[in-house]
Amino acid sequence: MKPESAKPKIAIALGATCSGCDYSLLDLGPSLLDVTDAVEIVYWPTGIDSKLEDLEAVEDGSIDLVLFDGAVVNEDNLEMARLCRKKAKSLVAFGSCGAYGGIPGLINTGSPKKILLEVYQGLPSRSDKSEPLKFEGEGALPKMLGQAYALDQVVDVDVYLPGCPPPLKLVSSLFGDVLSGKPIAKGTYYASSRSVCYECKRVKENKDIATLHRYHEIQPDPKRCLLEQGIICMGPATRGGCEAVCCNQNQPCRGCLGPLPNAEDSGSEMMSALASIVSLSNESKDSDYSAIFDDINDTIGSFYTFTMAKSLLGRRKVE
Amino acid sequence: MKRVVINPATRLEGHAKIAIIMDDRGEVQEALFQTVEFKGFESFCLGRNAEELPVITSRICGVCPWAHHMASLKATDALFNAPPPPTALKVRELAYDAFLVHDHSAVFYALAAPDLLLDPDTPRAQRNILELVKRIGRDTGAKVLALRKAASDILTIVGGRATHPIFGCPGGISRGLTKEDIAAIKERSRQLIELAELTNKVFEDTVASKKEFIDLFNTDAFVNRSYYASLIGRDGKIGFLDGDIRVIKPDGSVLEEFKPNSYQDHFKETSLPWTYMKFPYLQSVGWKGLAEGEDSGVYRVGPLARFNVANGFSTPRAQAKFELFRETLGSPAHQTLAYQWARVIEIIHAAEKVSELVEDPDLGGAEIRSPIGKPGEGVGVVEAPRGLLIHHYRANEMGTVTFVNLIVPSTHNNSGICLSVKKAAKHLVKGTDIPEPVFNRVEMLYRAYDPCLACGTHALPGSMPLEFELYDSSGRLLRSESRGT
Amino acid sequence: MSERKRLRIVALLCRWCSYAGADLAGVSRTKYASDVLPIKVPCSARMDPQLVIRAFSEGADGVLLAGCHPGDCHYLKGNYKALRRFMLLKKYTSQMGIEDERLRLEWISASEGARYAEVVNEMSARVAKLGPLNWRREIPIET
Numbered sequence: 001m002k003p004e005s006a007k008p009k010i011a012i013a014l015g016a017t018c019s020g021c022d023y024s025l026l027d028l029g030p031s032l033l034d035v036t037d038a039v040e041i042v043y044w045p046t047g048i049d050s051k052l053e054d055l056e057a058v059e060d061g062s063i064d065l066v067l068f069d070g071a072v073v074n075e076d077n078l079e080m081a082r083l084c085r086k087k088a089k090s091l092v093a094f095g096s097c098g099a100y101g102g103i104p105g106l107i108n109t110g111s112p113k114k115i116l117l118e119v120y121q122g123l124p125s126r127s128d129k130s131e132p133l134k135f136e137g138e139g140a141l142p143k144m145l146g147q148a149y150a151l152d153q154v155v156d157v158d159v160y161l162p163g164c165p166p167p168l169k170l171v172s173s174l175f176g177d178v179l180s181g182k183p184i185a186k187g188t189y190y191a192s193s194r195s196v197c198y199e200c201k202r203v204k205e206n207k208d209i210a211t212l213h214r215y216h217e218i219q220p221d222p223k224r225c226l227l228e229q230g231i232i233c234m235g236p237a238t239r240g241g242c243e244a245v246c247c248n249q250n251q252p253c254r255g256c257l258g259p260l261p262n263a264e265d266s267g268s269e270m271m272s273a274l275a276s277i278v279s280l281s282n283e284s285k286d287s288d289y290s291a292i293f294d295d296i297n298d299t300i301g302s303f304y305t306f307t308m309a310k311s312l313l314g315r316r317k318v319e
Numbered sequence: 320m321k322r323v324v325i326n327p328a329t330r331l332e333g334h335a336k337i338a339i340i341m342d343d344r345g346e347v348q349e350a351l352f353q354t355v356e357f358k359g360f361e362s363f364c365l366g367r368n369a370e371e372l373p374v375i376t377s378r379i380c381g382v383c384p385w386a387h388h389m390a391s392l393k394a395t396d397a398l399f400n401a402p403p404p405p406t407a408l409k410v411r412e413l414a415y416d417a418f419l420v421h422d423h424s425a426v427f428y429a430l431a432a433p434d435l436l437l438d439p440d441t442p443r444a445q446r447n448i449l450e451l452v453k454r455i456g457r458d459t460g461a462k463v464l465a466l467r468k469a470a471s472d473i474l475t476i477v478g479g480r481a482t483h484p485i486f487g488c489p490g491g492i493s494r495g496l497t498k499e500d501i502a503a504i505k506e507r508s509r510q511l512i513e514l515a516e517l518t519n520k521v522f523e524d525t526v527a528s529k530k531e532f533i534d535l536f537n538t539d540a541f542v543n544r545s546y547y548a549s550l551i552g553r554d555g556k557i558g559f560l561d562g563d564i565r566v567i568k569p570d571g572s573v574l575e576e577f578k579p580n581s582y583q584d585h586f587k588e589t590s591l592p593w594t595y596m597k598f599p600y601l602q603s604v605g606w607k608g609l610a611e612g613e614d615s616g617v618y619r620v621g622p623l624a625r626f627n628v629a630n631g632f633s634t635p636r637a638q639a640k641f642e643l644f645r646e647t648l649g650s651p652a653h654q655t656l657a658y659q660w661a662r663v664i665e666i667i668h669a670a671e672k673v674s675e676l677v678e679d680p681d682l683g684g685a686e687i688r689s690p691i692g693k694p695g696e697g698v699g700v701v702e703a704p705r706g707l708l709i710h711h712y713r714a715n716e717m718g719t720v721t722f723v724n725l726i727v728p729s730t731h732n733n734s735g736i737c738l739s740v741k742k743a744a745k746h747l748v749k750g751t752d753i754p755e756p757v758f759n760r761v762e763m764l765y766r767a768y769d770p771c772l773a774c775g776t777h778a779l780p781g782s783m784p785l786e787f788e789l790y791d792s793s794g795r796l797l798r799s800e801s802r803g804t
Numbered sequence: 805m806s807e808r809k810r811l812r813i814v815a816l817l818c819r820w821c822s823y824a825g826a827d828l829a830g831v832s833r834t835k836y837a838s839d840v841l842p843i844k845v846p847c848s849a850r851m852d853p854q855l856v857i858r859a860f861s862e863g864a865d866g867v868l869l870a871g872c873h874p875g876d877c878h879y880l881k882g883n884y885k886a887l888r889r890f891m892l893l894k895k896y897t898s899q900m901g902i903e904d905e906r907l908r909l910e911w912i913s914a915s916e917g918a919r920y921a922e923v924v925n926e927m928s929a930r931v932a933k934l935g936p937l938n939w940r941r942e943i944p945i946e947t
Contacts (some may be wrong), residue, residue: 016358018773019332020381024482026425029468030461036449037457045329048431049449049759052326059604074357076334078945103378134592141595144357146943153942165381165482214718216370216399216489219688248479249485250493254374268854271896275853275888283884285875289891296717299896301367305375312854312861314941317901366899 008064008178011043011055012094013084015070015077016104016148021095022069024165028172035175047077055083062159063087065178067094067161071104072149076142085155086296090184092174093151096256099148099162101309108147108315109300110212110309149308157182161190164256164306167242185227191257198246204228208280212295215252226252227277232302236271237263256306267303320348323748325758328352330430330447331765332382333729333772338593338762341745345751350744352598352737352765353770361723367750369398369694369714370489372723372778377483380595380774382425384705385484387774389560391711392487393699398712400692401490408704411490412560413504413676414477414484415701419559419669420511420601421470421481421706423662427518431659435526466517469510473673476500477481480772489768498683505651505677519640521782524661533647536654540746541764543739544569544611544653546601548731549628550702551576557629557668558703565628566601569613571651573660575603579700580707586726595706596733596772599726609738617734620706622661625653634675637668653759655739662704694718703728705769727774739764748788811839811931813852813866815924818848820878821913822870828917836921837928840868848872849882853893856907860939861899866906866931870925873911883911905930906937 012022025032031141042063043050067087072081085091096102135143151157161174170190175183197204204225213230218228226233226247234255235247244252259266278292296302304311321341328335333354338677340349357597360379377384389411396403429448433441436451454461463784471481477496478484486492496504502737526532536542551560551565565576575587579598588597589606599605600616607615618624626652632638641664650658676682694714701708706728727737743764747757817823823844829836847850848871854869869890871883890909897907910923 014334018378018384020378020384020482021351023332023382023425026429026464027468027471029471032464033452033457033461036452042450045327046332046448047330049329049433049443051329051443103375104358106375109363109366110359111327133590133595141593145945149942149945152942154945164378165480167480175710185457214368214370215493216691222494237726245479246485248494250487251488263854265854265857268852268857268893269898271853271892272889275892276885280886283881289884289888293888293891293895294897296892297717297890297900298366298368300377301371304897305371311855312941313900313939314861315943316899318940318943 017070071097071193096164105309163234163285196235207277237266346407350741394697394710395489397697407491416669416672417473468515469507515667515670546626634671640664809866815868821872824914848886849883
């Protein structure tokens with residue numbers, strides 16, 4: 001075993017997270033110990049008793065790999081993101097929240113500050129005497145920002161490990177590279193540069209959808225492409241690396257690994273693809289296509305579940 | 320006045336700080352467990368397709384995603400009027416029990432054990448699972464991880480992966496189990512039992528059989544007399560997926576018992592300025608501030624609550640441990656640190672249930688989904704590992720979500736956590752030069768509850784009035800709903 | 805024309821019909837609002853929802869999509885695809901708060917110069933009433 005000082009330093013910091021990304025590391029099983037033996041964990045509030053002052057005390061730029069798990073939604077997250085950037089040699093957006101905003105990004109359909117005001121301060125309550133939240137002075141709560149941000153919208157990011165949670169194979173791949181000392185190019189995504197469809201074992205025959213179905217409305221044929229059966233599947237517009245696990249479980253891909261290389265907005269890519277293949281055999285002068293889209297009431301949920309914050313529009317119109 | 324802040328709270332899920340305020344004599348005046356995160360699920364789930372809620376709400380928490388997923392499935396089963404067929408229910412139950420093993424064991428080894436199995440004065444840098452592995456030996460550490468991996472393998476077989484499963488569907492499950500799946504689960508079920516027994520042995524040898532620990536548990540500063548709430552089956556045994564909600568008084572007698580659907584008549588919430596997490600209380604007793612005893616509406620949920628509310632387990636090995644627990648600590652047990660013991664005993668029950676359910680001939684049945692009816696309203700309640708979890712939804716005729724209410728275990732326990740931390744701080748933190756391990760002992764109190772603060776601060780208050788108005792892009796009011804006003 | 809700030813309405817015009825129609829309006833010296841930025845595309849099918857969203861994201865106040873009448877597409881079915889993409893895109897832009905008048909699809913043939921001017925004037929007036937969109941993709945961080 002290398003002496004402590006020669007081991008790469010690692011930190012796992014948390015933003016607006018569900019902790020699924022760092023918690024899922026335990027599922028690496030015994031091979032996790034190969035990683036922990038070979039590194040020095042400098043900061044990881046979930047697993048060790050490192051406090052903020054420990055992270056602040058390390059030399060700037062001295063932590064070889066900082067995994068930032070979560071989106072940036074309040075001032076504490078923002079400070080943590082900036083601190084991580086300062087202390088990291090290589091900063092990783094860990095999980096779809098860090099990479100794209102993830103599920104917390106859905107708060108961009110409204111405004112966190114407005115919701116907070118409605119929720120905690122504005123409403124009279126029938127039976128209690130709630131006091132308003134305190135945001136100033138000693139002991140104040142961290143303020144909400146105006147929206148949710150992906151990590152690279154607030155600081156410079158070196159590496160991306162998307163997924164909700166990132167598939168363990170991809171996580172192992174990153175750790176493997178770090179431990180072997182392999183240099184990781186800035187801007188690397190630990191995910192496939194080809195779409196989920198390449199990894200999906202379903203049979204693809206003929207893209208011509210007569211009717212769209214929400215996935216709970218029908219029990220799809222387990223062997224055939226879900227999109228061909230009329231279920232909106234984000235596979236064609238999403239990076240692979242997950243072995244199409246959702247499709248294997250008879251559910252559509254929901255796009256958590258994010259857009260393919262050179263595509264900035266997977267939602268609109270998918271809308272384009274989908275609209276092109278519905279009603280393909282029923283295109284005529286007098287066709288009315290509105291019925292086929294009747295069932296789609298939530299384009300945000302259907303196409304931008306995980307990528308709202310990084311989408312081209314980014315957030316609902318600011319009032 | 321002096322303020323000492325423990326930042327961040329460690330070995331729990333989520334963001335919290337503890338602010339300890341002391342006067343000039345070095346006495347603790349106030350200790351505030353501040354939850355410092357907020358996400359907004361109950362708000363941004365509005366406008367979503369109702370069938371997506373089990374997928375979205377799973378992301379409330381990456382440690383207990385199956386709990387949210389299951390509560391959400393039950394709520395959407397009801398919302399779509401689609402009671403699942405027997406095979407689907409059995410697979411769901413098996414998965415849930417594997418999940419309980421998966422979650423509870425991680426909590427014990429990674430979050431709690433460093434306090435219980437290492438010397439309490441261990442320096443901060445060593446007080447963690449990695450040091451624990453060094454002490455007990457790498458082989459043993461690897462073995463524990465391998466045994467626990469059997470649980471995550473089962474979850475992967477059934478749900479695609481252990482974290483954020485791709486599993487359920489309103490009305491059932493999305494993929495049935497093959498013969499090979501069931502054989503693989505059965506093989507691993509033995510490892511679950513092994514993990515459960517090993518964990519209990521460790522706990523009993525190092526904690527439960529040691530007088531100094533039982534004395535620690537019984538120390539008045541760490542005992543909080545409160546009400547308790549949990550699901551209870553018809554047989555009065557601990558159950559996680561069905562039943563009514565029962566609330567007992569600090570003396571152990573029953574206060575009330577009601578159907579999960581009427582939770583809003585029994586639990587109310589208030590908020591305080593220094594934390595994002597709300598404070599539920601029993602409506603019938605009332606909010607008297609952060610206080611213990613029969614006059615205060617504070618109640619607790621989770622393993623300790625389940626042990627106090629129910630009369631035992633339906634599986635033999637767990638039942639034997641349950642009896643030992645009661646013999647040692649009495650009933651109802653108000654010793655907050657005893658949550659840790661109840662938790663490891665539940666691992667045995669969950670492992671026994673997996674072994675039992677995997678033998679069911681219906682498990683691989685073909686009928687896994689019920690047809691969907693018209694969307695309406697649904698309440699789904701489960702006992703999450705950390706306690707009572709409520710998901711309540713309404714959707715319009717298009718299946719678009721119009722109302723979401725979530726009350727999660729760590730929110731139910733917020734008062735308990737704050738009370739426990741304050742009482743312990745007052746007892747332990749004194750004077751000026753306070754050694755660092757003292758602060759850790761204060762932190763041990765919240766760790767007993769195994770808080771999950773991403774869960775606790777998902778968003779909106781449970782019973783506060785809410786008005787929701789939906790406008791189209793030209794400013795025309797399309798829909799307006801209100802509750803509780 | 806009243807004095808108001810010039811808007812930026814991006815117009816994707818198919819070269820076979822709509823762009824020719826726009827040309828005709830010009831050659832006929834028909835007066836119409838100057839807010840439109842015409843972009844010639846081979847077919848209305850070239851309209852990719854991402855182009856439209858990018859336009860809004862980067863400062864467009866409105867987007868006009870114009871193609872051949874159904875049945876007249878030079879590539880036979882391009883405009884049918886354009887129509888379907890437009891329908892789905894409209895749902896999305898509405899949900900994101902972009903007002904209805906800002907995104908419009910019209911069939912304009914090569915001989916319909918007057919129609920082109922009419923559409924442009926109508927759309928410009930409606931969008932002017934709403935004001936500039938000034939889409940903010942990210943709220944800048946204050947601290």
